[in-house]
Amino acid sequence: MAIIKKFRIKSFKNKKTLLELKNLSLSFGDRQVLENINIEINQGEILGMLGPNGVGKSTIFNLITGLIKPNSGDIYIKNEKINDYPIFVRTSKFKIGYVPQYGGFFHDLTLVDNLKAVSEILIKDPRDRIEKINYLISKFDLGQISSIKAKFLSGGQKKKLVIAMALLGEPELLLLDECFAALDVMTIKMLQQIIVNLQSENRITICICDHQARDLLTCVDVAIVLSDGKVIAKGTPSELVKNQNAINAYFGDSFKFS
Ligand SMILES: Nc1ncnc2c1ncn2[C@@H]1O[C@H](COP(=O)(O)OP(=O)(O)OP(=O)(O)O)[C@@H](O)[C@H]1O
Ligand SMILES: [Mg+2]
Numbered sequence: 001m002a003i004i005k006k007f008r009i010k011s012f013k014n015k016k017t018l019l020e021l022k023n024l025s026l027s028f029g030d031r032q033v034l035e036n037i038n039i040e041i042n043q044g045e046i047l048g049m050l051g052p053n054g055v056g057k058s059t060i061f062n063l064i065t066g067l068i069k070p071n072s073g074d075i076y077i078k079n080e081k082i083n084d085y086p087i088f089v090r091t092s093k094f095k096i097g098y099v100p101q102y103g104g105f106f107h108d109l110t111l112v113d114n115l116k117a118v119s120e121i122l123i124k125d126p127r128d129r130i131e132k133i134n135y136l137i138s139k140f141d142l143g144q145i146s147s148i149k150a151k152f153l154s155g156g157q158k159k160k161l162v163i164a165m166a167l168l169g170e171p172e173l174l175l176l177d178e179c180f181a182a183l184d185v186m187t188i189k190m191l192q193q194i195i196v197n198l199q200s201e202n203r204i205t206i207c208i209c210d211h212q213a214r215d216l217l218t219c220v221d222v223a224i225v226l227s228d229g230k231v232i233a234k235g236t237p238s239e240l241v242k243n244q245n246a247i248n249a250y251f252g253d254s255f256k257f258s
Helices: 057-065 087-093 111-122 126-139 155-168 185-202 213-219 244-251
Strands: 017-028 031-042 046-050 072-077 096-099 173-177 205-209 222-227 230-235
Touching: 017 057, 017 205, 031 057, 031 205, 031 230, 046 185, 046 213, 057 087, 057 096, 057 173, 057 205, 087 096, 096 155, 111 126, 111 155, 126 155, 155 173, 155 185, 185 205, 185 213, 205 213, 222 244, 230 244
Parallel strands: 046 205, 046 222, 096 173, 173 205
Antiparallel strands: 017 031, 017 072, 222 230
């Protein structure tokens, strides 16, 4: 098995739920997008979200960060109901790092100034800021392009920058919306390794969605498939690819994952 994650965390001792979405429903106008969604992510777990275009994956991230509010249902982090918490409180109190599907950077700042701007908010000690920025620039191999304005970076370089920005604050919960999109094969491998290391070394809880299903399944503990506004399947990667609901709604008959 060409798997990065050699030791999937099969059962967490003393499982603790970090994030819980309970009976969440959301409509835009008269169009219902999410219908009684229930999702739980345990502390230190990597959860993958799969589902066709427009099913509501980015919307779920927006609900978690507080960019939008559900019509009904509740969101809990560490057993605390956060429905009424504004974005800033959610992200600072619970240390949420978020890589949005699009954007997420200051277009007219250089790559390094983007990192500096965010570090000034997240890291108190100026020496720690510089150290962390240098570490991330080297980790993502961004040294040669650090003085280029972000709007001129390539798609993959922008993605790397936004991921680095999300890691600056050493998040406890990392939300990655299509983090593999636009990345080359080697960078995807590197990012998968980073994701798995963040989990094993820092016990970060991670939620990823992506259309690169194979790349996603390679580095998650558990994944769900969304279809028609509902969670229609859940399991470990090997369970999920055999799940008939998931095959019918998402993978199709020819998808191979071994
Ligand atoms: N602010 C909004 N107003 C109206 N409709 C919206 C809004 N945001 C999202 N939608 C709709 O909600 C649905 C879910 O969108 P969302 O972006 O969450 O899908 P997704 O699963 O992330 O898709 P993709 O895989 O293409 O990124 C779509 O039909 C979209 O058009
Ligand atoms: Mg999306």
